[in-house]
Amino acid sequence: MRTDIEEFYDIFLNSKKIEEYIRNNKKIIGTFCSYIPEEIIHAAGLVPVRLFGKTTNVTQAFSYIPNWLCYYSKRTFEEGLTGGYDFLDGFVFLTSDDTNELMYSIWKKNVKAEYSYLLQFPFAVNEISKRFFVKILNKFKKSLEDHYSVDITDEDLRNSIEIYNRYRSLLKELYKYRFYIPPKVSGSDVLKVNLASYSMLKEEFSDKIERYIDKLSNENELPGKPRLYVTGVPIYDPEVFEMIEGCGSTIIFDDLCTGSRNFDFTIDETAKDPVKAIAEGYLASKPTCGTCSRQGGFAIDERLSYINERLKTLNPDGIIILGDKGCELCAFSQIELRKELTKVKPVLYLEIDFPLAVEQHKTRIEAFIESLS
Amino acid sequence: MQRQKLNLLGFGKLFGPTYKSHLGRQNELLANKRPCGWYYGYHPAELNYVFDIVNIFPEQYSAYCASRGDSPMMIDDYYSMGYGPFLCDYFKCSVGAIDKPELATKPLMPKPDFTVDHHSICFGHRDMAEVHARMYDARRYSLAFPYIRKEDIGSFDDITKMTEWMDKDVLEYTVQVLKDFVTFLEGVTGEELDDDKFKSVMKISEETSKYFTEIFKLFMSKPTPGSQVDLANYPFVGFFVHGSKYGLDYVKNCYELIKERVRRKEGVVPEEKFRLMTHGIMPWHTLSLYNYIEELGATFPLNPYAHCSAVLHDSNKPFESLARRISTFCNVEHDLMLDALIKKAKDADLDGAILFENTGCRIVSGVMRPIKKALYEELGIPSLIVEAPQCDSRAMPPERMMTQFDAFIESLR
Secondary structure, three states: OHHHHHHHHHHHHOOHHHHHHHHOOOOEEEEOOOOOOHHHHHHOOOEEEEOOOOOOOOOHHHHOOOOOOOHHHHHHHHHHHOOOOOOOOEEEEEOOOHHHHHHHHHHHHHOOOOEEEEEOOOOEEOHHHHHHHHHHHHHHHHHHHHHHOOOOOHHHHHHHHHHHHHHHHHHHHHHHHHHOOOOOOOHHHHHHHHHHHHOOOHHHHHHHHHHHHHHHHOOOOOOOOOEEEEEEOOOOOHHHHHHHHHOOOEEEEEOOOOOHHHHOOOOOOOOOOHHHHHHHHHHHHOOOOOOOEEOOOOHHHHHHHHHHHHHHHHOOOEEEEEEOOOOHHHHHHHHHHHHHHHOOOOEEEEEOOOOOOHHHHHHHHHHHHHHHO | OOOOOOOOOOHHHHHHHHHHHHHHHHHHHHHOOOOEEEEOOOOOOHHHHHOOOEEEOHHHHHHHHHHOOOHHHHHHHHHHOOOOOOOOHHHHHHHHHHHOHHHOOOOOOOOOOEEEEEOOOOOHHHHHHHHHHHHHOOEEEEEOOOOEOHHHHOOEOOOOOOEOOOOHHHHHHHHHHHHHHHHHHHHHHOOOOOHHHHHHHHHHHHHHHHHHHHHHHHHOOOOOOOOOOOOOOHHHHHHHOOOOHHHHHHHHHHHHHHHHHHHOOOOOOOOOOEEEEEEOOOOHHHOHHHHHHHHOOEEEEEOHHHHOOOOOOOOOOHHHHHHHOOOOHHHEOHHHHHHHHHHHHHHHOOOEEEEEEOOOOHHHHHHHHHHHHHHHHHHOOOEEEEEOOOOOOOOOOHHHHHHHHHHHHHHHO
């Protein structure tokens, strides 16, 4: 099983599949947010990959952006500037927050690619915004068709929706193996699997993960340890989860945008208008990170409701909130999140930045885990 | 360098009676139990005058606290609540004021019945409104305006906000959002939109907007007729009280002053040595910084941050006019913003730029480096970027800034 995990991780870390796609003349499109409907890119015969800057040595980026922005934007941009994404044919951003809007212009000017697109995202969900988002997605579809000289038919879109639904449902299935008491798979291993999914075609990933899940069902449980629920900012460095689990715990669930928030929804495969179904799925069904909420409602309440439902079912021993002082969304909401979740379970808030201050964090995590027993 | 005596336009003196009228209106409405809304950024202010709503602006309040020297205490309280350093100073001050009113500048903001946020200045407004509304258990409305791409408008004017075109879907959607907001206000007040009142408020707004845009154009005259301190109240009038009679009177009086000053070819200093652009939220705690630079003979004919509050209206198309306000430098792709800015920089015949990077403000801080680069590459103009949180002088003490200003101005000679 270790070999399987390392294989998954290798796909992400060393862009193994991307190299293969390029050899086969496939065009690679980078995306920057889990709200970007990759189904449309996929239906155009392109390969959508979600970009995560792996470097922790950010230097050049600060000539273009303030050094206090979120680590995701800094690290990803640094990698873009230093040639790490030379394989990209294009990239797609979404106006999910101030940083993403800003980074689109900065990427367009300084990283450059053959194709670039900015998707406008409506934040308050109601019928008006849903109709607008359908128009936005149709324009995006048209832009891909024009640029890549392809026709994206409804059938293509339905096929891609089906592929993505299967991918989402298999990840949900994989997450269930973390719920066992004790679990059958660690949080850091699942993160490595998740990361592979962002760097390859979903149909290939699904075949691979299906085989892995089959094997997993026959695996022994891991040793019993305090069970933790993790929420917060995007994490794509397994060392963060390894650090937490290495202190004597198992992460049984994470609702990060690199975790369940990415897959915990489905899109109607049978809808007459597949673009409308995609718009509905991403805008109204996908668990929010705080970017959007129902008109008149509060994003934090929607987030809390999602977390509380899972806490009830999974009954973890404690919660770790991972923060990033440069992340606007997280910085505004974390106080309320901490206050409300502390009413339900013991909470530890960790502010993450890279290079990771492992020893400092470990002292706090060990004390937290100690307090749970 | 020899310091020169400043010859201010005196817009500040005119503002006193304007603000008094504004507070008078608020007190009267509060006494009549009219609903109170907290607003963020550049919203359709006119509707407050149509629906007789008490309009409160946490940002303006925070700027006021900073100018009175109270903001550090409120910001310290914000930190004690557990918040981090890289959020907007306006949020820091306002949250501190709500949490510890005893530390906050008086008069305090009245409790909101509802909050209205939007996104055409920044996403932070949305988050700020959410936190404030939850602190008061108030209702909330989000004007989910779209972000503007080059293909949506072609180009726009930095002062009038007139666009080359506007994408039909973007315009239609924005108008729908505004109409839905009217429905929200009808629910809050229990009153239907009074079409006649709407028309008359929009007429006032149209007239106000004409004076506004003319004043900014005149500001670019040679020599620069006024000080940035003269413009310090413009964001308040432009953002928040557009559509009020007292707002109109204020800009009308300002227009008369500047028109006369330009006619006489009189400048803010006797001998203008350098013409600079300034950009970024003003350091409200030490507005005298502008005077410090101006006294050295370096004037500011151009301030795109202040321009943000200007827009040209057509009262015959009220909803469309309100919708077009989304084309500000904060809400457009950089290509668009830079094109608009370079045009104005050429018109203003600049020698340099002093750009304030407001820590925690992603929108303003994020545009400074691209602007610096574009000014240099396209016009050969040097810029100085200064880190300057708008309400907290501790992060960049004015004395340190002055040293940088001295060196920069010296380098322009």
